[in-house]
Amino acid sequence: MFKEIKKRFATDDVEVKRNDLYKVGIKYSRLFELIHMLKDEYEYRTLNAITCTDWIEEGHFALTYMLTTEDRKHTFMIQTMINREDAHAKTFSHEFKQAQIMERDLHEMYGIDFIGNENLKELSLENWVHTPPLRREFDTLEFVNNNLTFREGRDDNVDTKAETKRLRALKKAEKEAAKKAKEEAEAQKSKDGKLKDEEIKDGK
């Protein structure tokens, strides 16, 4: 099967991840052909998931389609790259019904337009007008700082790390002082002892 895929789709990116999990990376233009081939000829009849990874540096999204056989023993990952700007792909909702909601989710989170999908309404967000939140150019912290208010800390609020450091230093200094005092006392004691000895010697 791998040989056939390599030959037919002119790709070297075929990998056996586990003894029941395989991965192939191909061009987007051949994606439909490959998935139809797997579905019709090799019994990969279930679409488990469509996932998306944002490669912002390379300027593309990696779409991964996971297909499973009827006996649930083998899984195939088909990875393809689409352009990040003006991201669009053709829908799989006619081949696999479950693809409809997966694509709707991807449309919401990454802004990918799935052409031919009947319903790309928001799934879990409501009235979202900003950048799709899972695109990497969306800065979550900046968004939160601009749109939401945090509770101010208490008056006696302290930086825990600095405070721990300070307390530790204090403890250490205390310990050292105690040690020094002890040593001094001992030195004094021995000095006194020596003096006494000398006195005794003098007395003799």
Next chain:
Amino acid sequence: MEHNGFIQEQKTLEGDLNSDTSHKNSVDFLMNWFRKRSIFVLAYGTGCGAIEMPPTFTSRYDAERLGIRGAATPRQADVIIVSGYCSYKTLRRIIRTYEQMSNPKYVLALGSCTINGGMYWDSYNTIKKLEDYMPVDMYVNGCMPRPESILEGFLALQKEIGEGKASSWQKYEENYEFYRKNQEAVLGEKVEPSYDADWYLYDVGL
């Protein structure tokens, strides 16, 4: 040492019956006493804290012995518990539900998420301070608060009701513009959710 956890709670509840300071106006005192001993809590859970509510209300911790019990609809409920993080989408429903409740009504907020965002402090669709969007009578901290803490929160709320101090619904009415402004800032101009009774039937479903 005598083990008297539950008895202690009971004592806390009935303690102010004998205290002299609470007898300012006997009618008010009686009304507040009735109110605090029959708290109907809306059967509504948001976020992960909802999982701590069933043990609070069932036989293990048995909140009903303190006069706290469930109510099925907002119009019959006195207390709404906002149990845990609330996203924008949930906040819409919470506000709608809260506005349907009849006075006097109280809000109990559970978990660090309602206080300062908790572990969702940098989440783009979770609010950080619940009191910006609706008045809160009592916060119970913890992630999540155990049923003991929730009962403790209820006892504190009952004490405030008994003293006539819990009046968040009045605060909501008086400062409605402030709350509405904050709500619109995160939810857009249309605060109420836009569904009808058969919203799932038309417009290609969910």
